[in-house]
Amino acid sequence: MSERERARHWQYAELPGVDLLSARYIRHAFPQHTHDGYVIGAITGGVEEIRLPTGVQRVGSGGVVMINPDVAHTARAGVPEGWAYHVLYPAAAMVDDIAAEVSASRGTAWFREPVVQDPESVRLIMAVHQAAERGNALAADTVLRQAIARLLRGHGGTLPDRPAPRGAGARAAARAREILEARMAAPPTLASLAAELGTGPFALLRAFRAAYGMPPHAWLTDARVRRARRLLEDGTPPAETAALVGFTDQPHLGRHFTRIVGVPPGAYRRERSNARQRP
Numbered sequence: 001m002s003e004r005e006r007a008r009h010w011q012y013a014e015l016p017g018v019d020l021l022s023a024r025y026i027r028h029a030f031p032q033h034t035h036d037g038y039v040i041g042a043i044t045g046g047v048e049e050i051r052l053p054t055g056v057q058r059v060g061s062g063g064v065v066m067i068n069p070d071v072a073h074t075a076r077a078g079v080p081e082g083w084a085y086h087v088l089y090p091a092a093a094m095v096d097d098i099a100a101e102v103s104a105s106r107g108t109a110w111f112r113e114p115v116v117q118d119p120e121s122v123r124l125i126m127a128v129h130q131a132a133e134r135g136n137a138l139a140a141d142t143v144l145r146q147a148i149a150r151l152l153r154g155h156g157g158t159l160p161d162r163p164a165p166r167g168a169g170a171r172a173a174a175r176a177r178e179i180l181e182a183r184m185a186a187p188p189t190l191a192s193l194a195a196e197l198g199t200g201p202f203a204l205l206r207a208f209r210a211a212y213g214m215p216p217h218a219w220l221t222d223a224r225v226r227r228a229r230r231l232l233e234d235g236t237p238p239a240e241t242a243a244l245v246g247f248t249d250q251p252h253l254g255r256h257f258t259r260i261v262g263v264p265p266g267a268y269r270r271e272r273s274n275a276r277q278r279p
Contacts (some may be wrong), residue, residue: 005082009263010271014137015128015144019089022129023262026082030075032214033222033260038095038111039067040151041087042125047078048085052114053213059083062119066111066151068159072213086129088144095148099156102149108159109152121150169207172197176208180220184227185246187220220246225260228253232269241265 007023017037024045032051041048043063050057050065051074058078059065065085067073069092077083092108099109124147131140175197180187188196193216194204208216224245231241242253250265257265 007263009261009268011275012132012140013275015132015140017091017094018144020129020132021087021262024082024084026077031259032072032074032218034070034072035089037069037089037091039065039087039089040125041065041085042122044084044086044122046081046083048075048083049078050075057115059115062117062122064116064118064121066114066155068110086126088125088128090148098145098148099152102152109156110159111156113155116155121147124150169203170211172199172204173207173211176204176216180216181223184224185244190216221256222260225257228257228265232265233272238265238269
């Protein structure tokens with residue numbers, strides 16, 4: 001990161017199931033990746049440019065970004081001065097519970113719109129961060145739930161029922177994902193993977209991209225970083241983590257981890273350790 005960039009990715013022990021990120025990025029660009037839970041970001045300065053399956057969105061100050069779980073996306077600065085934001089990463093179960101409490105809908109919560117202009121929600125999201133920084137657990141939890149409930153009421157719903165993908169291509173893509181997950185440290189080549197599944201490399205590539213929004217190698221890098229996060233949270237040293245998830249060495253882990261998570265693995269691990277030690 002440049003000297004003018006800053007980022008803190010952390011957890012407040014009294015808000016289990018929620019990650020917090022406050023950052024200003026200028027040259028940093030997030031490659032295509034996904035999240036297990038939701039992304040709720042309040043833009044407080046500059047412009048963020050996000051590429052989603054539905055197209056490119058540019059979000060300025062006063063805007064809120066809402067990305068549903070497992071939706072592939074990228075992010076980068078939309079203006080030379082970059083962008084600043086405060087982000088909440090609530091677990092899927094938390095958002096589902098709040099949705100069930102504040103609405104009559106049942107099922108998986110889903111934000112219909114990825115971007116809205118909502119200065120009041122921006123204020124609430126910033127207030128969650130401020131309360132967590134002060135160690136005010138009651139305020140942080142209260143405002144967190146108010147912010148998510150407000151966005152769900154205005155822009156949320158239930159994940160629509162979609163027929164499960166059928167056909168040999170969809171089955172091959174799902175099986176390929178299982179194989180890559182299981183052999184993360186020593187994955188096969190695309191040709192070997194396709195041969196194992198009884199299909200051709202280009203057919204598998206098309207099917208995988210259609211199913212998961214990115215090619216197998218990009219999905220694997222994202223999956224490695226997600227597993228690395230869990231290992232680092234458990235206290236595994238970065239060098240050992242790199243080997244366990246299949247990166248060549250610690251610098252290799254560091255490059256991909258920083259690009260996708262927004263902070264280096266060492267800083268990420270320290271914040272998790274600090275969170276456990278705070279009273």
